[in-house]
Amino acid sequence: MNSEPTILAIASNADSITLKDGRKEHAGYYLNELVIPVQAALDAGYQMVLATPNGTKPIMDPQSATAAHFGGSEEALRKALDFINTHPAMQNPRSFRSLIEEGLDRYIGFYAPGGHPPMVDLIQDPDLGEILRHAHSTAKTTALLCHGPIAIAAAMPKAKEFRAALVAGKPxxxxxxxxxxxxxxxxxxxxxxxxxxxxxxxxxxxxKIPFYVNDALKIAGGDVSISDKGIFKPFVIEDRELITGQNPPSDHEMAKRFVKALDRATAKAA
Structure with a gap:
């Protein structure tokens, strides 16, 4: 087992979301939301393991594979696509359960990107709940971006019922x-x-989506804020071990905060 400080990247297995009218809409993780923070951690010397609920590869939202999400740079987009298509961790995801059985102590931090899929499975995944309770009890850096922060609801003992109540419109x-x-x-x-x-x-x-993640976190008891500069402006909040980012343009600020938190944890452990 690698002794290098390792982060666990968490992704969904959902490839669609059911709207209120019953229609299914394609969904996947946002390319920049996954690659920018994870690559920053790798560049800073950390190792990565990728995990999903069932251990199969997560689906990327093709709408996110555009240079517009990479500062207009076609080269940055190409590098991001190369990363997800060639990096060993991206090709060999693990299941949450297998990592729990191995032990979670090796991970120094956790990261989850957005896209709509976390609303479908991560929010109510019992194994992710176990991972999050470990992260919380050990105060390990836990960073989530865009729709990703809804995944922390999985730490609830009744996460499935919580989601069902949201979908049913019963706040x-x-x-x-x-x-x-x-x-x-x-x-x-x-x-x-x-x-x-x-x-x-x-x-x-x-x-219309089945529920709004902003409302969901408020209902759950989160002290939720959004940027006062308008939509799609970078905004990141750090509170104790938790780092959350509002939207796709928050990717670089998230990367910076995530690496700084990992570095602090590494220095403390040294």
Whole structure:
């Protein structure tokens, strides 16, 4: 087993999301949201393991494979695509359960990108819940971007029921189900409702998603803030071990904060 400080990159296995009208819309992780922070950690000397609920490769949202998400640079886009197509960790994901059975102590930090898939499976995955409870109890850096922060709801003992209540439009029931959540009271951010309305209009044919992640974290007890500079502006919040970013343009700020937190943890452990 590699003794180098290692991060665990967490991704979804969902490839679609069911809208309120029953229509299924393709979904996947956002390329820049995964590659920019992870590559920054690798460049800083950390190793990476990729894990998904069932151990199969996560699906990328093809709409994210555009130079616009990489400062307009076609070269940066090409490098990002090369990374996901060739990096050994990206080709050989592990299942959450297999990593739990191996032991989670080797991981110095955890990172999850967005795209809509975390709303589907990560939010209610019991194995991810176990990983998150380990991260929380050991105060290990836990960073999540865009829709990614909704995954921390998995730490709830009744995460499946919590999601079901959100989908059913029962916020009071969801609030009750979230009682005792480890991250209640943490300052955090996530993809805003206004940004979601934009996504619904421009990427989902006007269809409505099953619930809004911003509202969900507030219902759960998170102290949620969004940028006051308008939609799709970089915004990252750090509170204790938790680092959350609002949207795709927050990728570079997230990368910077993530690496700094990892470096602090490494120095402390030395």
């Amino acid at each position: 009071e029931e969801a609030k009750r189900l979230a009682e005792g959540w480890q991250y209640a009271g943490y300052r955090m951010t996530i993809f805003s409702n206004d940004e979601e309305h934009y996504a619904e209009e421009h990427y989902m044919g006007g269809g």
